[in-house]
Amino acid sequence: MITQADFHPAFWLRGSHVQTILPNLLRPRHSIPLRRERMELPDGDFLDLDWAPNVDGPLVILFHGLEGSSRSPYAAGLMHRLHDQGFQALTMHFRGCGGEPNRLPRSYFAGDTGDMAWVVEQLTRRFPERPVAAIGVSLGGNALLKWLGETGNASPLTAAVAISVPFDLDKAARRMEKGLSRVYQGYLVGRLKRSTQAKCSRMVLPIDCDSLSGLRTFREFDDAVTARLHGFKDVDDYYGHCSCRQYLRGIQVPTLILHAMDDPFMTPDVIPTEAELSSSVNLELARHGGHVGFVEGRGSYWLERRVPHWLQGSLAAGA
Template identity: 45%
Template sequence: MSFDHSQESFIPLKGLHNPHLQTVLPRLFRRRISLRPHWQRLDLPDGDFIDLAWSEDPMQARHKPRAVLFHGLEGSFHSPYAHGLLQVWQQRGWLGVVMHFRGCSGVPNRMGRIYHSGETGDASYFLRWLRTTLGHAPTVAVGVSLGGNMLACLLGQQGDDCPLDAAVTVSAPLMLEPCSAKLEQGFSRVYQRYLLSQLKLNARRKLQAWPGTLPVDLLQLNALKRLRDFDDAITARAHGFADAGDYYRRASAMPLLPGIRKPLLIIHAQDDPFMTDEVIPDMARLPANIEYQLTEYGGHVGFVGGTLRRPQMWLEQRIPQWLSPYLDN
């Protein structure tokens, strides 16, 4: 099999390798959404629901290879990487789908449970439902940021029983505690402020729609100043963790990596402003089925190459190129 090796290594846009620029550039270059997704609501066993954004009507494309995307914290189909990848997958003849975590599609979910970095129950249910409803076909998954940590947890928990043929994680915070601390330092506080404002906005919508479903009221919610405060007051208490520290310990994917049995590509950028070196796995402990790619530049889910006139989203080349042997044979 011949590879275009320029797809394998990442070269940042000339003069724009700064990690913060790399992190925000996709929002500028991927502003227009050209794909019109097919929306579907999937009811869950506990009375809640998740929303699915498909690249086309799944019932008419049930024979096609499948690629599932798990988005990042407060992400959705509208995130640049999500509609970008979905469109590329559609062009390759694959059936793509974004599984929105509870409450992330713009509609508040009904139950007290929301979603978090280690919450694999809904993804596991969805993957089983996918196979039962559409029948067997090659299936892969891509997890981005929080969704990447969640996907790595799922792969590690299920081992050989995981219904996926292969997977990719991008910019995943495999050790949550140091990543949470990093977002309280220097320029990274800008990202913390943005993410916290999105989380609080979503929580406010939920409190208005379903009063009493969150462990805080509006006053307590407004007083939260850090992501760690949010995880202490809401994430941990809504999901049975003692506090944020307990949640970070138990939901980090790093300890589960040795148990992963399916082919997995992990992509990190050395300059990711959300991460520290603690997310870099010990190569000696990784099984042979895990490929690790650490790029010098790329920021957080950035990886913008090419030129200003013709910018290239490297992830939209690298991910399909790596997944192709599992879907196109």
């Protein structure tokens, strides 16, 4: 089902770039104290979880976006609000995103569902009496929706929310090569190159480390680095297998997707049609909102109201 979101920004906040950039400038990065837990993975690597203060409510796991972390303003804001609403919130850092480089040559990618599946399995064993929900943001949202579609009725999650998802990775990458979106691309690709170059100095990687400086776009980086590190033939093979749009019909868990039509990280034609959604998915579209923005006004963030409210209703219905 596709419905119109009830997000209404102040008149001076309707620009997509204002919506995208302003929250990163204004929101605090540390809103509640977090407890770090390191989980050792079966392949010898590790993941870091950041836990909000303990409460007895349902578990809600946040999967961050590209080069994000629990320090990202959207994550800090959501974690704080979820905690206030009685949820046990935590952020799972993808490999290498918790502030310390991971041990293996591989990193993380937009279709990286194995680690989230493993973490959820560990948590459901640890807390068998608690329902578990998940929130995926941008790249993390793509991976979450892909996993939900892959697992169908077998998903261990009770509910899920995905925010500002690049449903079609190829189209999203090409959008980032145009207009002001190139600024975001330059910033993010620069961060990816720096972290990869640092890894090249510590271990042997199956990539051409000398070519990193010449990579300018997401497609170039994903072809030379992401695809090679994670077993894909090339960038088209990677994008083709990992774009979540093709998995949406398989989702059987109550799922809310929040998306803005003016998201500068992608064009409107990446948004799935109603026929591509399962009956368990509600896609709420807003005319404005940018990429993970949705700022209503000074100090007012729609995501921090909408997401906990929907989770409360969904988890109560599934209890």
